[in-house]
Amino acid sequence: MTYLPEATTRSAPIRLGMVGGGNDAFIGAVHRIAARIDDRYRLVAGALSSTPERARASGARLGLDPARSYDDFAAMARAEADRPDGVEAVAIVTPNHLHAAPAIAFLERGIHVICDKPLTATLDEAAALAAAARASGALFVLTHNYTGYPMVRQARDIVRSGGLGPVRVVQVEYSTDWLAAAREAEGLKQAEWRTDPARAGAGGCVGDIGTHAFHLAQFVTGLTLDRLSAELHTFVPGRRVDDHVQAQLRFAEGARGLLWASQVTVGDENGLRLRVYGETGALDWHQEEPNKLWLARRGAPKQLITRMGAGATAPAIAVSRTPAGLPEGYLEGFANLYVEAADAIDAARGGGPARLPETLPGLDDGLVGMAFVDACLRSAAADGAWVRPVTL
Numbered sequence: 599m600t601y602l603p604e605a606t607t608r609s610a611p612i613r614l615g616m617v618g619g620g621n622d623a624f625i626g627a628v629h630r631i632a633a634r635i636d637d638r639y640r641l642v643a644g645a646l647s648s649t650p651e652r653a654r655a656s657g658a659r660l661g662l663d664p665a666r667s668y669d670d671f672a673a674m675a676r677a678e679a680d681r682p683d684g685v686e687a688v689a690i691v692t693p694n695h696l697h698a699a700p701a702i703a704f705l706e707r708g709i710h711v712i713c714d715k716p717l718t719a720t721l722d723e724a725a726a727l728a729a730a731a732r733a734s735g736a737l738f739v740l741t742h743n744y745t746g747y748p749m750v751r752q753a754r755d756i757v758r759s760g761g762l763g764p765v766r767v768v769q770v771e772y773s774t775d776w777l778a779a780a781r782e783a784e785g786l787k788q789a790e791w792r793t794d795p796a797r798a799g800a801g802g803c804v805g806d807i808g809t810h811a812f813h814l815a816q817f818v819t820g821l822t823l824d825r826l827s828a829e830l831h832t833f834v835p836g837r838r839v840d841d842h843v844q845a846q847l848r849f850a851e852g853a854r855g856l857l858w859a860s861q862v863t864v865g866d867e868n869g870l871r872l873r874v875y876g877e878t879g880a881l882d883w884h885q886e887e888p889n890k891l892w893l894a895r896r897g898a899p900k901q902l903i904t905r906m907g908a909g910a911t912a913p914a915i916a917v918s919r920t921p922a923g924l925p926e927g928y929l930e931g932f933a934n935l936y937v938e939a940a941d942a943i944d945a946a947r948g949g950g951p952a953r954l955p956e957t958l959p960g961l962d963d964g965l966v967g968m969a970f971v972d973a974c975l976r977s978a979a980a981d982g983a984w985v986r987p988v989t990l
Contacts (some may be wrong), residue, residue, distance in 0.1 A: 613640060615709075624789065638940035641676055643989045650670075688700070688709055715966065755914075774868060803842055813959065815855065824986065826987075871883065938955055973988070
């Protein structure tokens with residue numbers, strides 16, 4: 599039995615830089631772990647914080663050469679582009695309002711970008727980033743990490759190969775309770791910036807976890823959003839962004855959908871769940887039990903498919919590392935995206951085309967996500983009116 603096949607040609611580790619992700623930053627540590635799991639990257643440089651003192655302290659803690667621990671991303675982009683051993687790719691793990699400028703700075707110098715989601719904080723930033731990415735010869739990867747889960751890959755294969763028949767209904771939800779109280783007033787760094795419209799963007803819950811839910815639905819089904827009707831609400835007094843969203847979705851292919859995301863549902867931890875109902879079958883996947891996928895066929899008992907178990911198919915097996923019964927999840931999902939990015943970077947290193955595999959989220963996914971957030975904001979402002987997403 600083979601787990602996570604290695605690239606046909608394995609070259610030297612990719613020289614990786616990081617913007618953001620300094621001491622006590624949650625997502626930066628996640629990206630570093632993901633990059634290390636398969637030994638495809640080596641972190642060699644960083645601008646790890648918005649203040650020079652914290653940036654240098656974070657670099658020292660990670661063992662970076664002090665000469666390559668930079669005070670800001672602009673200095674890092676200039677210096678690394680001039681080095682013969684400069685970074686080949688950079689991970690951007692900052693708050694949303696600091697995605698566009700660093701990404702553009704590195705893309706303009708031909709350095710590949712691996713950016714946390716959502717794409718940017720505003721539509722204008724998204725348009726500027728898109729222009730830079732399209733003009734660059736470098737790759738742009740967006741880490742919608744749940745797409746790296748093995749059973750999500752299998753769900754995608756089932757739906758897109760016609761295993762459920764034409765899709766009729768899509769139900770996706772993401773419920774958590776971590777912002778059920780005013781955590782931003784308690785000095786919690788993650789809550790402070792995620793509830794600040796200047797740093798997170800005008801969409802709070804809808805931009806933070808609503809984009810995850812929406813992207814998951816599109817990744818699995820391949821459906822195209824035609825219009826939506828959304829309600830955004832803020833339950834916690836004094837909060838400046840929404841903490842709850844529910845939206846009706848109409849897809850161009852005729853399917854109907856419902857999306858619900860909330861950060862105030864007491865008792866829920868990381869309740870991302872996707873259900874897809876087709877003419878002849880249905881599937882059900884829940885992030886908190888990521889190694890299981892329920893599959894139903896009309897007129898037959900439900901079938902439980904497990905990662906690497908009986909019924910697992912090539913798309914799931916290809917991104918699995920451990921034998922059946924040994925759980926894989928959040929970190930491995932991130933790592934799968936880093937492996938696919940490494941394969942694409944290696945191909946470009948060898949003179950091949952700079953392009954992403956269809957399973958790896960990129961610029962277009964980010965633009966669709968930004969259009970989704972904008973449509974939800976416009977619809978909610980018009981009391982739930984049906985609106986179409988803009989084209990970016």
